[in-house]
Amino acid sequence: MFKGLKEKLKAFRKKVDESLDESAEAEVRTEVDTEVVEIGKVESKEAREAEETKEGKTISKNKIGLKEKLSALVLEREIIIDEGKLEGILSELEILLLESDVAFDVVEEINSKLKERLIGRRKKIGQRLSSLVVDELKEVIREILDKNRFDFDEFVAEAEKPINVIFVGVNGTGKTTTIAKVAKRLMDAGYSVVIAAGDTFRAGAIEQLEEHANKLGVRLIKHKAGADPAAVIYDAVKHAEAREIDVVLADTAGRMHTKKNLIDQLGKIKRVTKPDLTIFVDESLAGNDAVERARMFNEAVGIDGSILTKLDADPKGGTAISISYVTEKPVLFVGTGQSYSDLVKFDSQWLIERIFEE
Ligand SMILES: Nc1nc2c(ncn2[C@@H]2O[C@H](COP(=O)(O)OP(=O)(O)OP(=O)(O)O)[C@@H](O)[C@H]2O)c(=O)[nH]1
Ligand SMILES: [Mg+2]
Helix, strand or coil, X not given: CCHHHHHHHHHHHHHHHHHHHHHHHHHHHHHHHHHHHHHHHXXXXXXXXXXXXXXXXXXXXXXXXXXXXXXXXXXXXXXECCHHHHHHHHHHHHHHHHHCCCCHHHHHHHHHHHHHHHCCCEEECCCCHHHHHHHHHHHHHHHHHXXXXXXXXXXXXXXXXXXXXXXXXXXXXXXXHHHHHHHHHHHHCCCCEEEECCCCCCCCHHHHHHHHHHHHCCEEECCCCCCCHHHHHHHHHHHHHXXXXXXXXXXXXXXXXXXXXXXXXXXXXXXXXXXXXXXXXXXXXXXXXXXXXXXXHHHHCCCCEEEEECHHHCCCCHHHHHHHHHHCCCEEEEECCCCCCCEEECCHHHHHHHHHCC
């Protein structure tokens, strides 16, 4: 997960510490060296006197004293990070983030937040500049991700039942698989679930969902292929009401955000079945395309949040950083593999740990 991004971050850290830091530290080191020479003079004078009056023990004691003084002196020295120093670092970082699929708007936001946090900051000698920058980067990403927090479990616990959740997105992004994962997760938490086969369009879609339903032991509400998806989901909601089932999870056919008639069909599904949550599903590795599609689905039909799939196969990670900022809607879950248990409740800390772990 995020292998490419991690490698880039590693190279970035190295570059920051090697080149940009060196010149500034060299200046201070020269000053420190001068003072060390001064201390050295005093120390050796003391040592000489000690040697003259007492025995060798005192000399070695004085030598340790010199070392301690030296390290204290270096630690006290600080470098102030000015805008000029930061400019080069931030433009390197900007390229790194753009290459890692972080959306342009988000890169700009990260940049300005980092400037606010770093200009005028004092860096002690010995403290790595890269660590200071990366620590702040983590905090900035956390801030961006936490802006649209949403607790799915809390929502399910508190909402009036049945809860109708529909899953939308373009073709092949993992909607159907994610429905099966969410169904399993809800059942494990003690909720009753029914699934609606709202993809009546793609050949084999109903059978695919039926297979999942059978494996999980969940009731599937289906009509014939080609039927009106709004009618299928409406029936599933009525079924859930009659049987006091907690959650309806409704599949829909994959559709391009640019196909107006198909997007209008989602509008009809929403009017007829009044979902409590409309969840946009896309794959992490689609990068900026996924972010753009999320924005367009949100504008056209309205979404309440996103689920990003296939993080396990995404070397970059920028989609997960960007999608909630751009849509102003939370990421609810991420998919990390093909089995039912590969569904992680989204959490900024989880993502930051995955990106920055070495
Ligand atoms: N590696 C990985 N594969 C996934 C993940 N989620 C889904 N997939 C795979 O992606 C493929 C497509 O998944 P589907 O659930 O059929 O996608 P869909 O969005 O329903 O597709 P359409 O119905 O055709 O629009 C399948 O092979 C899934 O196993 C994930 O988190 N990680
Ligand atoms: Mg599907």
